[in-house]
Amino acid sequence: MMTQAEIAAALKKRPTVAWRSEPLLGSIYGQEEIDAATNAIKEAMDISQGFGFSASPIPEFEAAFAEYVGTKYAVAVNSAGPGIDIVMRALKLQPGDEVIVPSINYQAAPLAVLGAGGKVVWGEADPKTYLLDPADVERKITNRTRCIFPVHIHGMSAPMDAYMEIAAKHPHPVYGPAKVVGDAARACGGGYKGTKIGKMGWGTIFSFHTMKNMTTLGEGGMITTDDQELADYARSVRMYGSGVEAWGTSNVMTKVQAAVGIEQLKKLDSFIDGRRRVAYARNKLLAGVEGIELPYEPEGQHHSYYLYALTVKKEWAGEKRNQVIKWMNDDFGVGCVVANAPSYNSRRILAENFGKTTPLSEEYASRMLCVSLHPAMSDDDNRYISAALITCLQRLG
């Protein structure tokens, strides 16, 4: 924990970078990415070739990504959202078919279930990790459950094996055990029980949006799977679906993005190391501070720390927590977010279709506080941010 003198000293060194929070932080780019992009454009200047149809280096990027994650297949798409849509459509949901989705989530997963004609059954989160609680999945699985769709919410893996065990115990009468699908938009580069995130489950979707752990020029995504049928379906449907004679549209990645992705992937582990370095240093600076619990990283996890999520004490839930976010931004120039409160509270269409059925998650989310973290943050900047946070918490009294 920092002393008052240390706090005062740290606050004198205001960062030169504006450490915003989602959605305002970008990735680290270098000359390698610039060269890769330029080369890809130069190749496309051959009039007899142009940019081609999913031409090199798109397959090379997919192969490198599959190897990194440890899956047989990886299919590149233009962003995670369409990737999630593709995997949900691959389930061929019938009216009344259920997908268990945690409500503490970005809007993408439940919207994709809606789009694919399924019914969202909201799952509660675990209060320490904010990940879909397996005990609640066990309570909510029925003979209509086709899929369990957790999100690796702050960049740490959801307990995939626990969901798979539950699915195996309660198989659907026609389709067998519910498929477990991971939304890893925020978790690229994280690990779980000796595997990389994206290996476990039927399919996993990653985002390379500008604010994520690695990025392909601001937009991009990837689907990973060991199931050839799902890979073939995704590959076909991202290009109008003729190969599998299914509905499809265009969701392809460009070769310039793929060329940049290859370079970002080479740096990904160093980005994650940087995030972990900042998170652990901050844990030390904040250890023992009254009124907050530090991010929890259970045994077997390799948290990517896409978000650094604290939990404030019950007395500070809601309004007081919001006041801290405002002070951090207005008085110290540091971004904080709540990622995320139950998505049915921000999207009426989700509440109207699937109700608001996770009171515990609403309470947990009212105590969540994600404080800006980035692999390029210096020790001084991390100290400044920690000192600012302690100062704001002290003001609450």
Ligand SMILES: *Cc1c(COP(=O)(O)O)cnc(C)c1O
């Ligand atoms: C960012 C994000 C998405 C969407 O990713 P895009 O690539 O922007 O489509 C989906 N799910 C979660 C959890 C996200 O954080």
